[in-house]
Amino acid sequence: MEFLRISPYINLLTHSRFLLTLRSSEGKYHSLILFRLSTGSTVEPVTTSDQYVESPDIRKSAPYGQLYVMESTCPHLGADLSHAEIEECETSVVAVCPWHRYDFDLRTGKSETGLTACTYAVEIRTDPTDGVDVVWMETPEKGSNWRLVQLQPVSEAFADPPPLPASTGTMSESVPDHAVVEEIVPTSNAPTTLMQWAVLILNTADPTLKVQRTKHAVDLFRNGKLASIGHRASNPPRPPDTPPREENYLRNTVSDPRKLGKRKKAAVMLHALANIEQWAIDLAWDIMARFGPSNPDLPPAFFSDFAKMALDESKHFSLLTSRLATMSPSTPYGTLPVHASLWDSALITSNSLRARLAIIHLVHEARGLDVNPGTIDRFRRSGDKDSLAVLEVIHADEVTHVTSGHRWFTWMCERDGLDPVSTFRDEVRKGWRGEIKGPFNDDDRARAGMTKDFYEDLRGDDIGWRKDADLEKALENLKVVDQEPGHPAAATVKVEYDRG
Numbered sequence: 380m381e382f383l384r385i386s387p388y389i390n391l392l393t394h395s396r397f398l399l400t401l402r403s404s405e406g407k408y409h410s411l412i413l414f415r416l417s418t419g420s421t422v423e424p425v426t427t428s429d430q431y432v433e434s435p436d437i438r439k440s441a442p443y444g445q446l447y448v449m450e451s452t453c454p455h456l457g458a459d460l461s462h463a464e465i466e467e468c469e470t471s472v473v474a475v476c477p478w479h480r481y482d483f484d485l486r487t488g489k490s491e492t493g494l495t496a497c498t499y500a501v502e503i504r505t506d507p508t509d510g511v512d513v514v515w516m517e518t519p520e521k522g523s524n525w526r527l528v529q530l531q532p533v534s535e536a537f538a539d540p541p542p543l544p545a546s547t548g549t550m551s552e553s554v555p556d557h558a559v560v561e562e563i564v565p566t567s568n569a570p571t572t573l574m575q576w577a578v579l580i581l582n583t584a585d586p587t588l589k590v591q592r593t594k595h596a597v598d599l600f601r602n603g604k605l606a607s608i609g610h611r612a613s614n615p616p617r618p619p620d621t622p623p624r625e626e627n628y629l630r631n632t633v634s635d636p637r638k639l640g641k642r643k644k645a646a647v648m649l650h651a652l653a654n655i656e657q658w659a660i661d662l663a664w665d666i667m668a669r670f671g672p673s674n675p676d677l678p679p680a681f682f683s684d685f686a687k688m689a690l691d692e693s694k695h696f697s698l699l700t701s702r703l704a705t706m707s708p709s710t711p712y713g714t715l716p717v718h719a720s721l722w723d724s725a726l727i728t729s730n731s732l733r734a735r736l737a738i739i740h741l742v743h744e745a746r747g748l749d750v751n752p753g754t755i756d757r758f759r760r761s762g763d764k765d766s767l768a769v770l771e772v773i774h775a776d777e778v779t780h781v782t783s784g785h786r787w788f789t790w791m792c793e794r795d796g797l798d799p800v801s802t803f804r805d806e807v808r809k810g811w812r813g814e815i816k817g818p819f820n821d822d823d824r825a826r827a828g829m830t831k832d833f834y835e836d837l838r839g840d841d842i843g844w845r846k847d848a849d850l851e852k853a854l855e856n857l858k859v860v861d862q863e864p865g866h867p868a869a870a871t872v873k874v875e876y877d878r879g
């Protein structure tokens with residue numbers, strides 16, 4: 380039996396459950412949950428190969444919690460088990476699935492229903508070089524050279540919701556008295572499926588409400604309180620082409636951020652990052668709502684990964700806007716210019732899930748891994764510890780987002796009999812403009828599955844962006860009709876490219 384090093388035990392004391400993602404050298408993924416139970420458990424540890432193992436030294440050096448590792452997806456219909464309830468019985472301890480309440484023995488994985496979840500032996504070994512107790516786990520059977528690519532606590536450390544610009548001095552006059560305050564759960568036509576929540580959240584312009592609805596919807600999904608995911612429904616709701624934005628947030632009060640001076644440069648950066656996070660929340664919901672119905676074979680784990688991503692991006696947005704409000708009360712979120720360039724890539728990839736995963740998650744988000752350390756370093760040098768802590772949380776999460784992109788891109792390639800590396804490079808050539816620029820953060824990219832053969836010496840050939848001769852001709856022939864006297868003409872031209 381092979382074992383994989385997970386973490387020093389002491390690093391696991393912060394939380395009682397952790398999400399582990401393993402990847403084999405063949406590119407297979409396994410998502411697992413590590414449960415750490417308190418020492419108050421009455422269940423005796425056992426020592427057979429597929430069960431929890433406690434080294435003799437641990438008994439002497441208690442208190443140590445009991446550790447269990449189980450697959451993160453319920454073997455019944457694929458619910459995410461990271462929020463399973465743990466129940467201790469006289470002779471066993473079980474994880475109760477939030478969707479249909481099947482219970483699985485954490486040591487054997489067995490359930491009274493006859494289904495069995497995979498469990499893995501856990502050991503604590505003392506490192507002879509430094510005496511540190513380290514947690515190891517048995518590796519999955521299929522696949523070789525398993526590597527831990529993600530170890531993330533299951534928790535949602537949210538900052539308080541960001542203050543609305545409307546409640547600050549500079550913007551208060553812009554909100555009419557009769558402004559309607561929307562409920563988190565609409566009073567009529569409340570969503571009952573994940574797809575319906577996704578479309579509602581995409582259509583929610585107010586960023587605070589978007590964050591609140593995201594938290595609520597993901598909580599309902601994880602705890603089995605939705606009727607279904609809804610991507611196989613006969614008439615699923617359609618997401619908007621571009622999510623709307625609240626007018627108050629577009630009508631910013633600071634026209635030229637350069638005039639803010641040096642002192643405010645950090646605020647400008649936090650504001651820009653918060654704006655990107657707001658678009659990132661939408662991107663996570665959009666990939667589910669837009670491509671779920673056209674890919675009915677997507678398993679629940681896909682939706683679990685992207686629901687987690689939506690929640691992470693909401694957390695990032697809240698942390699950044701709260702930090703911004705504290706650091707620079709005169710420029711809360713919504714008072715500086717924002718852009719929507721990230722959504723350009725969403726529009727270019729709106730007809731293909733494979734292209735979306737490649738361009739948004741494996742190009743844009745992977746680029747974030749390259750530049751984040753420099754930004755973090757700048758805040759570290761300035762001594763701004765609070766902003767630094769926020770940016771470090773964000774960077775750690777972003778590695779897991781690229782991992783999810785890689786996981787589902789390779790899943791699609793395997794399903795369609797394609798080679799992931801050459802397929803990715805083809806998608807970039809078709810859907811990206813210009814060179815994939817370095818310098819690259821090779822280490823974090825590799826942790827996320829992006830080996831160098833994916834991205835080195837690669838450039839897009841602008842097909843998706845180019846105005847071709849036919850289009851030029853069509854634009855010349857465009858006639859404006861129904862123009863009101865005295866009003867400038869406005870026209871919207873939607874161009875669809877054949878991605879074949």
Ligand code: FES
Nearest residue numbers: 453455456476479
């Ligand atoms: S009991 Fe877990 S999905 Fe049904």
